[in-house]
Amino acid sequence: MITLSRGQKKPLSDLTSSTQLTVTVQAGLAGTDIAVFGLDAQGRLSDDRFMTFYNQPESPQGAVRWQQQGDRTTFQIDLARLPASITRLVLTATHDDQAVGQSPTLTVELPGAVFNARDGLANERAVMLAELYLHPPAPGGTWRVAAVSQGFDGGLRRLLEHFGGQAAEDEPAPAPVEPPAAAPVPPTVPPSAPTPAQSSLPSTAGGKVSLSKGQSVSLLKRGGAPLTTIFLGLGWDPATHGRNVDLDASCIVYDATGRDIDKVWFMSKSGQRGAVRHSGDNLTGHGRGDDERIAVDLTKLSPDATHLLLTINSFQGQAFSQVRNAYCRVVDSASDTELARFDLGAGGPHTGMFMARISRTAHGWVFTALGLPGKGATVRAMIKPGRALLTSSP
Numbered sequence: 001m002i003t004l005s006r007g008q009k010k011p012l013s014d015l016t017s018s019t020q021l022t023v024t025v026q027a028g029l030a031g032t033d034i035a036v037f038g039l040d041a042q043g044r045l046s047d048d049r050f051m052t053f054y055n056q057p058e059s060p061q062g063a064v065r066w067q068q069q070g071d072r073t074t075f076q077i078d079l080a081r082l083p084a085s086i087t088r089l090v091l092t093a094t095h096d097d098q099a100v101g102q103s104p105t106l107t108v109e110l111p112g113a114v115f116n117a118r119d120g121l122a123n124e125r126a127v128m129l130a131e132l133y134l135h136p137p138a139p140g141g142t143w144r145v146a147a148v149s150q151g152f153d154g155g156l157r158r159l160l161e162h163f164g165g166q167a168a169e170d171e172p173a174p175a176p177v178e179p180p181a182a183a184p185v186p187p188t189v190p191p192s193a194p195t196p197a198q199s200s201l202p203s204t205a206g207g208k209v210s211l212s213k214g215q216s217v218s219l220l221k222r223g224g225a226p227l228t229t230i231f232l233g234l235g236w237d238p239a240t241h242g243r244n245v246d247l248d249a250s251c252i253v254y255d256a257t258g259r260d261i262d263k264v265w266f267m268s269k270s271g272q273r274g275a276v277r278h279s280g281d282n283l284t285g286h287g288r289g290d291d292e293r294i295a296v297d298l299t300k301l302s303p304d305a306t307h308l309l310l311t312i313n314s315f316q317g318q319a320f321s322q323v324r325n326a327y328c329r330v331v332d333s334a335s336d337t338e339l340a341r342f343d344l345g346a347g348g349p350h351t352g353m354f355m356a357r358i359s360r361t362a363h364g365w366v367f368t369a370l371g372l373p374g375k376g377a378t379v380r381a382m383i384k385p386g387r388a389l390l391t392s393s394p
Contacts, residue, residue, distance in 0.1 A: 001112060001113065001114055002014075002015070002112060002113040002114075003113070003114055003115070003116075004113050004114070004115040004130075004145075004147040005115075005119070005147060006115075006119045006120050006147055006148070006149045007146075007147065007148075008146070008147045009144055009145065009146045009147075010113075010144065010145050011142060011143075011144050011145075012132065012142070012143040012144055012145050013142070013143075014112075015110060015111050015112035015113050015145065016111040016112055018111070019078065019079040019080045019143075020076075020077070020078050020079075020080075021077050021079075021110065021111050022074060022075070022076055022077070022111065023074070023075045023077060023091065023108065023109065023110050023130075024072055024073065024074045024075075024108075024109040025072070025073045025074075025091065025093065025106075025107070025108055025109075025117075025129065026071055026072050026073075026105050026106070026107045026109070027071055027073070027093055027100075027103050027105065027106055028071050028103045028104040028105035028106070029095060029098060029100065029102055029103035029104070029106075031095055031096065031097070031098070032093050032094070032095050032100060032103060033053060033054065033093070033094050033095070033267075034053070034068075034073035034091070034092070034093055035051060035052060035053035035066075035091075035092050035094070036051075036052045036053070036064050036066070036075055036077075036089050036090065036091055036092070037050070037051055037052075037089070037090045037092060037163055038050025038051070038052070038059060038063075038064065038082070038086040038088070038089055039086065039087070039088040039089075039090060039163060040085050040086065040087060040088075041085075041087050041137040041138070042164070043088065043163065043164070044163060044164035045160070045163040045164055046085070046164070047085070047086075048315075048376070048377040048378050048380065048381075049377065050063075050064070050086055052064040052065070052066050052075065053066060053267075054066065054068065055246075055248075055266055055267075055315060056315060056316075060083075061081040061082075061083075062078065062081060063077070063078050063079075063081035063082045063086075064076070064077050064078075064089065065077075071105070075091070077089065077132070079132070079143060084139060087133065087134040087137035087138075087141070088131055088132070088133040088134070088137070089131060089132045089133075090128050090130075090131045090148075090163075091108065091128070091129045091130045091131060092126065092127060092128055092129060092159065093106065093117070093126075093127045093129055094125060094126045094127070094159065094267075094268075095125050095126075096125070096268070096269050096270050097125075097270070098125065099121070099122065099123045099124060099125055100121060100124055100125060100126070100127045100151065101118050101121030101122060101123075101124060101127075103118065105118075106118045106121075106129075108129050108130045108147070110130075110145060113145070115129075115130060115147045115149075117129045117130070117147075117149045118149075119149055120149050120150075121149060121151065123153050124150075124151030124152055124153055125151070125152070125153065125154070126151050126152045126154070126158060126159035127149065127150065127151030128148045128149075128150055128151060128159075129148060129149060130145065130146060130147050130148055130149075131145075131146050131148055132144070132145055133146065160267075160268075160380070201216055201217060201218045201363075201366060202217050202218070203217060203218035203219070203220045203224070204217060204218070204219055204220050204221075204222070204330075204339035204340055205218075205220040205221070205222060205223060205224040206222070207222060208337075208338050208339060208340065208341065209339070209340045209341075210340075210341050210342075210343075211340060211341065211342045211367075211369040212342075212369065213342075213369055213370070213371040214368075214369065214370075214371075215368070215369055216366050216367065216368040216369075217340050217366070217367050218363065218364050218365070218366055219330060219339060219340065219358070219364065219365040219366065219367050220339075220364065221332055221334075221335070221337075222332075222335075222337060226364060226365075227298055227332060227339075227365060228297070228298055228299050228334065229295070229296070229297050229298065229299075229332075229333040229334060230295075230296050230298065230330055230331060230332060230333055230339075231293050231294065231295040231296065231330075231331050231333050232249075232251070232293065232294045232295075232296065232310055232328065232329070232330060232331075232356075232358075233289075233290035233292075233293050233327075233328070233329045233330075233331060234249040234290060234291060234292050234293070234294075234310065234312060234326075234327070234328050234329075234355065235289065235290050235291045235292075235325070235326070235327050236291060236312070236323045236324070236325060236326040236327075237323070237324050237325045238322065238323065238324075239321070239322050239323055239324045240322065245314075245318055245322055245323055246314065246315050246316050246318070247291070247312050247313065247314055247315075247318075247323065248265060248266050248292070248312065248313050248314075248315055248378065248379070249265075249278075249291070249292040249294060249310065249311070249312050249355075250263060250264060250265035250266075250278075250294075250310070250311045250312075250313065250378075250379035250382070251263065251264045251265075251271070251276055251278075251294045251296075251308055251309065251310055251311075252308070252309045252311065252379060252382065252383060252386055253271060253272060253276065253301075253305050253307070253308055253309075254305075254306060254307040254308075254309065254386070254387065254390055255304040255305065255306050255307075256304070256306040257391075258307075258387040258388075258390045258391040259387070260383050260386075260387065261302070261304060261305065262276070262305075263379055263383070264276045264277065264278045264294060265278065265378065265379045266278065266280070267378075272300070272301055272302055272305060273300070273302075274297075274300070275296065275297045275298075275300035275301050275302075275305075276294065276295070276296050276297075276301075276308070277294070277295045278292070278293075278294055279292055279293040279294070279295070280292070290329075294310070295333065296308065296358075298365060301360075305360070306359060306360050307357055307358070307359050307360075307390055308357065308358040308359075309354065309357045309382075309386045309389075309390070310328060310354075310355045310356045310357065310358075311352060311353065311354055311355060311374065311379055311382045311386070312326070312352065312353045312355055313351065313352045313353075313374070313376055313377060313378055313379060313381070313382065314351040314352070314377070315377050315378065316377075317351055317377065318351070319348070319349045319350065319351060320348050320349075320350055320351070320353060320373075321348055321349055325343075326343075326344040326353070326355075327341060327342060327343045327344060328341070328342045328344075328355040328356045328369070329341040329342070330358075330367055339367075340367050342355070342356055342369035342371070344371050345371075348373055350373035350374060350375055351374075351375055351376065351377070352373065352374030352375050352376050352381065352382055353371070353372070353373060353374055354370045354371075354372040354373075354374055354382070354385075354386065354389060355369075355370060355371065356368060356369050356370050357370060357390070370389075372389070374386075
């Protein structure tokens with residue numbers, strides 16, 4: 001058994017003659033997520049299906065398979081089943097709140113080799129542990145192994161940016177929603193206490209408001225006080241009894257110019273320094289009540305956080321025609337009072353949905369029901385069309 005050092009590279013043939021191999025990571029820090037990213041020759045995650053982890057345990061053709069037992073995560077890899085477009089497999093470890101290097105154990109076991117991936121780590125919450133790569137990255141190249149142990153203090157968002165994760169699919173923007181009243185304007189007051197007075201929109205001060213597609217409402221506590229903490233509940237049911245539908249709720253945070261400054265989703269459950277938090281992933285759609293929740297502390301959002309865009313995506317490519325009873329609701333966390341609700345109604349052939357947005361205005365926070373179709377397995381594919389939606393809205 002060879003012990004690899006950080007930065008060391010070796011031909012895979014020095015370790016095994018097989019293209020079928022088992023790679024195991026032992027991570028002793030609870031809450032550490034281990035994944036394999038399949039990248040193209042430019043080092044980009046150009047196909048979300050080759051992100052193999054707990055929520056997608058198998059890549060196309062079974063080239064990479066994920067399993068977990070206790071603190072050990074195992075990947076069964078068949079290099080011969082990878083498409084020619086995938087030339088790198090990067091093994092990663094991420095944690096929402098703690099530095100990965102704080103793990104009491106963090107080892108990578110390959111056929112004939114082992115690597116202590118804690119070496120050299122400090123405050124990184126997203127770490128590239130090791131990689132298998134084709135050199136040169138073209139047909140006829142040979143597979144090599146690299147012990148990496150490098151990462152980012154910024155967590156998974158920085159890791160995805162490193163893999164080209166912000167380059168979402170180029171898609172036509174959904175048609176903008178015509179609001180029933182004057183559109184919100186960019187904020188002109190401090191973020192922690194926007195003034196609720198003088199808005200011409202209906203408000204939640206008198207109780208729950210049910211919205212139709214395109215309608216907006218000012219978000220206030222009952223009685224008219226500004227909100228401080230809310231949660232956004234999203235739910236859905238499978239259209240066919242007994243069938244599972246894996247949908248994923250996400251929140252993209254944009255500034256007033258439409259630039260995305262953060263996002264919270266099942267792979268990165270906290271954003272805006274903890275001001276936006278995801279409850280976790282529901283893999284089936286079964287059960288009563290909210291399937292997923294996103295909690296927001298409006299007083300702790302960064303000053304440039306102007307729009308929160310709520311999206312739902314089908315990670316497995318299931319269309320919204322297979323979904324019924326989809327909804328989005330806003331709840332005052334302090335009193336557990338439902339303030340506003342939007343029931344989507346009929347689905348369609350698309351795999352993504354812009355459900356709603358919350359916008360900071362000169363008169364307070366405004367919730368707008370959208371119900372506009374999108375496309376893509378994850379929220380990454382919604383960023384560009386979401387930006388176009390915000391900047392094209394009147």
